[in-house]
Amino acid sequence: MIDIRRLTVLQAVAEHGSFNQAAAALLLTPSAVSQQVAALERGLGTPVVERSTRGVRLTEAGRLMVEAATAISAELRHAQEQIGRLGAARPLLTLATVTSGGRHLLPAALARFAAEHPEVELRILEREPEDSLPMVREGVADLALAYHFDGPLPVLPGDRSGLDWTPLMDDPLSVVLPQGHRLAGREAVDLAELADERWVLGCLKTEVFLRRHAALAGFELQVAGSTTDYFFARSLVAAGVGVSLVPYVALDPALPGTQVVPVRPPRPTRHFGIARAGRRRPQPYAEALARHLHLQATGG
Numbered sequence: 687m688i689d690i691r692r693l694t695v696l697q698a699v700a701e702h703g704s705f706n707q708a709a710a711a712l713l714l715t716p717s718a719v720s721q722q723v724a725a726l727e728r729g730l731g732t733p734v735v736e737r738s739t740r741g742v743r744l745t746e747a748g749r750l751m752v753e754a755a756t757a758i759s760a761e762l763r764h765a766q767e768q769i770g771r772l773g774a775a776r777p778l779l780t781l782a783t784v785t786s787g788g789r790h791l792l793p794a795a796l797a798r799f800a801a802e803h804p805e806v807e808l809r810i811l812e813r814e815p816e817d818s819l820p821m822v823r824e825g826v827a828d829l830a831l832a833y834h835f836d837g838p839l840p841v842l843p844g845d846r847s848g849l850d851w852t853p854l855m856d857d858p859l860s861v862v863l864p865q866g867h868r869l870a871g872r873e874a875v876d877l878a879e880l881a882d883e884r885w886v887l888g889c890l891k892t893e894v895f896l897r898r899h900a901a902l903a904g905f906e907l908q909v910a911g912s913t914t915d916y917f918f919a920r921s922l923v924a925a926g927v928g929v930s931l932v933p934y935v936a937l938d939p940a941l942p943g944t945q946v947v948p949v950r951p952p953r954p955t956r957h958f959g960i961a962r963a964g965r966r967r968p969q970p971y972a973e974a975l976a977r978h979l980h981l982q983a984t985g986g
Contacts, residue, residue: 693755782818884910888919
């Protein structure tokens, strides 16, 4: 039988990269950490770390054990969360969501869910994917409305971290220009045509994409304003501060003084989906809300 405490020690070693730093984090001695890892290796019959003068590195067996430890820790936190809810007068459903996608999809989906399940108390938390996905994995949230840009899914098929990902909708980005801009009447625009423009940013992730594109196109991104709200960014565009790159779901309501022009392919796109905990007993309320979100995203 594997000792969970030894898995916790291995997790700390993996996170910090050395026995000494793991010991400091766990308030143990380096010798105690080394003994716990050695005992785990004896029980498994195979090494879980490779030791060197530069620190320690997980073996394949060690990586499997850390994945198992992460899943076990998440299950324990989830169980603790569920136990805390047992005394509640009403069942509680917690959703972590990004702002723009939540504003676009949630109102109608939540209204239908509430009519179907009036006994459920809803708790909505505004979180970006880097925060919401760990919350679902750890049992703090029941599901997350999240997104990723072009590239790998935030949860891959066969993911062993305890999450399932259900795609919802694509959310293409467009350029928002001030009224009267030289490109305002175009059907589509290449981002390279805006190399000399000053940009207003509505999201840190959009900034990362723009800077990467600018580097590939051979120009330096000129930032005139940086915000965490797309509507504010569009307001600054209307005031003539610069141009912006904004996803479809954040273009409503229309803003006077601006004009939206799609980006020519390959068009940058966000991909929305629902993250739920896997390998747990059925969660009918989470499944019901996920179904209503899917219907809203697909126009059902």
